[in-house]
Amino acid sequence: MQELLFEASVSGGSPLFSADTLLLDLSMPGMEMGKNEVTLRKAAENLYRGTGVIVKCPSGRTLWRATLSISETLKPSFTFNVRE
Numbered sequence: 001m002q003e004l005l006f007e008a009s010v011s012g013g014s015p016l017f018s019a020d021t022l023l024l025d026l027s028m029p030g031m032e033m034g035k036n037e038v039t040l041r042k043a044a045e046n047l048y049r050g051t052g053v054i055v056k057c058p059s060g061r062t063l064w065r066a067t068l069s070i071s072e073t074l075k076p077s078f079t080f081n082v083r084e
């Protein structure tokens with residue numbers, strides 16, 4: 001298991017964007033790893049931060065996907081590899 005720091009910055013934010021927290025969902029593309037959510041808290045204007053834990057995948061794969069829930073319709077995601 002690895003504890004990771006996640007940081008999200010929101011640029012070009014609308015003045016309506018004032019959430020105190022954002023939810024980051026961690027998953028593995030094509031695999032069911034169970035629910036793994038990280039709450040990002042507002043650290044500064046347009047900056048959110050939180051720590052989460054990535055479990056070691058029994059399959060040995062290291063590719064994860066982080067999906068940020070900004071709103072019902074705005075959920076950007078990106079993939080990243082974790083080191084062994």
Ligand SMILES: [Cu+2]
Binds near residue numbers: 028031033059
């Ligand atoms: Cu997995």
